[in-house]
Amino acid sequence: MRIISFKPHHDGTIAALDTSSAELIYSYEAEKDSFPRYSAVTPTTVLDAAGRLDAIPDVVAVGGWERAGFRRHVSDAADYCGIAAGSEIVGEKTIFGRRVHFYSSTHERSHLWCSYGMSPxxxxxxxxxxxxxxxxxxxxxxxxxxxxxxxxxxxxxxxxxxxxxxxxxxxxxxxxxxxxxxxxxxxxxxxxxxxxxxxxxxxxxxxxxxxxxxxxxxxxxxxxxxxxxxxxxxxxxxxxxxxxxxxxxxxxxxxxxxxxxxxxxxxxxxxxxxxxxxxxxxxxxxxxxxxxxxxSPCTNDAGSAIGTAVDAMRHFTGNAKIKWNVYSGQPFIFDEIDRTGLEAHPLDYDQVTSALLSNKVIGWVQGNCEIGPRALGNRSILAAPFSKATHERLNRIKNREGFRPIAPVCLEQDVALHFDLARPSPYMLFFQKVLDSRLKAVTHVDGTARAQTVSREQNPRLFQLLTSFKGKRCAKAPCNRLINMELSRHDIGTCEGRYGRRDQRRRAGRRL
Missing domain, CATH: 3.30.420.40 (ATPase, nucleotide binding domain)
Known part of the structure; x- marks a missing residue:
């Protein structure tokens, strides 16, 4: 059984589950691919998501929303609140000539079952x-x-x-x-x-x-x-x-x-x-x-489509646990670009490391988008973490207030050298005290940082880059093992497998 699930209104998302394997197929967020933050589901997102399924799904699920204050997105969708029996709506609909199950449950339930279904x-x-x-x-x-x-x-x-x-x-x-x-x-x-x-x-x-x-x-x-x-x-x-x-x-x-x-x-x-x-x-x-x-990495409304899909799976199969990967968002699309004034090279970790140690800022793109609001090494801006000026520069690049902190990424096995963190933090969801006084770009005013830890299994390419950065930095000075990573919700211009000297545009007419 295949379930496709929609989260209406802001942070619009479309998620798909395969109930036979209890696995998340994808979770497409409308704001990804350089669309405005907090976007509702768009026709483009629907077409992209539908194109990833090889047949009409067996269940169409829609998350609930407020009856008052916002226009209803589906006339017979569930409400915002409610967990008791009867707060869900079960029926059938015709999709492209085929009768499918319809399921809708409240927004409150979407958070419950997203948390439960994705938990370990x-x-x-x-x-x-x-x-x-x-x-x-x-x-x-x-x-x-x-x-x-x-x-x-x-x-x-x-x-x-x-x-x-x-x-x-x-x-x-x-x-x-x-x-x-x-x-x-x-x-x-x-x-x-x-x-x-x-x-x-x-x-x-x-x-x-x-x-x-x-x-x-x-x-x-x-x-x-x-x-x-x-x-x-x-x-x-x-x-x-x-x-x-x-x-x-x-x-x-x-x-x-x-x-x-x-x-x-x-x-x-x-x-x-x-x-x-x-x-x-x-x-x-x-x-x-x-x-x-x-x-979960999509603890906010970006996870609500997953939660409604899990709730539907629980209703139809009795199971409410899923296998998932944080890199289950939209894939990167290689567009033809004007390369005038650009130098393009095959990906070379030593070359990228040298650029970082020369105070360059790197757009880093690989594979699928992350699910949730944190970019975790597939859509990221990378820089060395040692200068306060880098903190200021990255906030200017992102066009945001100077009081906003910059987040670091660190090899999981080295995290205790830099932060008072006693557990892995693969999704950047915990503050830690910074122990290394040299990390000026990533140390917030109260001495904390929001680190991401990376293992080889989690993100092999980012792990390799961090390992290269660690080796080259250790050869030049007392050892530092992390990179400043200010994380973007939107795609960054550097293409997978290439390293360019200047930002490349993701799509003509769209901002980075």
Whole structure:
């Protein structure tokens, strides 16, 4: 049985599963291939995804979305919330003259089953699940029979409250009421590092006490125009202090609930966009409340199509575990380009390493796109990690704020030499303290970094490049074993198997 699944609205994605092997065939995200971030599913994405299947699928699945506030994408699709029996819709549809099964379940369930289906724990092992994102902030338990129990709602809309705080301080925020900018949560996470530790002062506590219990659908900048933080500027020290303490208050609310109610020591699975907060992820590990903690590389809405497909597979087959590879996105397409002024060479790791050590910035492209928002060595920008000027340069290249951190990539066996990281981090989802003072380009203002660890099995070409970089650097100076890797969501111009002296365009008329 083949299942094709669609995630509507922002972070639009199409995923396909083969239930006979319980394997992810692909997960195509609409924003990849140089389309705008947070894109909905487009006809191009549909055609690309359909072209990868050799027959009409047996099941068409559609993730649920809000009935109010957004136009419905499918007239009989499920709603946003709900986990109980009856929150799914099962039927049939005709696709190109063939009757196929139709399945739709809620957005809430998509996060649950994406986390469970992609987790490394065997079928039958009970797990806790934390789903925290724009609207949801809930804990669940999935038992050995795949029954889901809702353990409690801790907070409505932690993700939207996080975004709201950044917009409150930003004089450039001009969106109408009840709208958020999807990118603001990540920016606030970066700014928290600039805040000073300590208990909230009176102004901070008053705003925290107002925001935490609020309905995120009724938060309006206009209502807080008299706040001392309204349009104060996002880099103002008074605001970064608030950001840090507000972030801590959100985590503490969930931690307090978990400590009281999640007492069986099961593994914790984290789903939803708040799972991209690397500081919170590390803190969950350090609580020691759980036997393990798992966050998928597509923990945000980019994994919702996979989650709905897993839910459909569970419905039709009884199985809810899949095999998957993080490099299951769209393949790179080799376009004919104008090579005037370019030098092109076969891929030579020593040559690329020499360029990196000469402070060149390299576009690195190979194979399929990564699933999820982190580029993990198949669509990446590479540079040496030793200069603060490199940090500034990469942020300029990416056209983003200077306070945003740059992420390193490191050989898995060498990670403890540079970071206080006691476990592999193949998907860049945990913060670590930087131990090596020479790594100025990748050390954030609070002394942390968001490292990716790489093994030979995980990414052979990137492993070989890191090994070459390690060898050449060790021959010239005290040994350093990692490369600064600022990761792009979009394709970078250097083609697989070639090394060019100048960026090449991915497609005519598209930005890199």
């Amino acid at each position: 724990f065997p079928t039958g092992m009970p797990c806790y699940v934390l789903t925290w994102e724009g609207l949801l902030g809930d804990f669940y338990e999935i038992d050995e029979c795949l029954q889901v129990v809702h353990l409690g709602k801790v907070m409505a809309g932690p993700g939207e409250k996080y975004s709201f705080l950044y917009a409150l301080a930003d004089p450039k925020f001009t969106l109408p009421q009840e709208r958020f900018r999807y990118e603001d949560a990540g920016k606030l996470m970066a700014l928290c590092a600039y805040g000073e530790a300590g208990s909230p002062d009176r102004d901070e506590q008053a705003l925290i006490d107002f925001l935490l219990p609020s309905d995120p659908n009724r938060l309006y900048n206009e209502d807080l125009r008299s706040s001392p933080y309204s349009n104060i500027g996002v880099t103002h020290q008074k605001f970064t202090n608030l950001a840090r303490r507000f972030s801590d208050a959100i985590f503490d609310s969930f931690h307090t609930f978990a400590k009281k109610n999640l007492t069986k020591g099961f593994p914790l699975l984290i789903g939803g966009g708040c799972g991209l907060n690397c500081e919170w992820n590390r803190r969950w590990v350090e609580t020691n409340l759980f036997s393990d903690v798992f966050i």
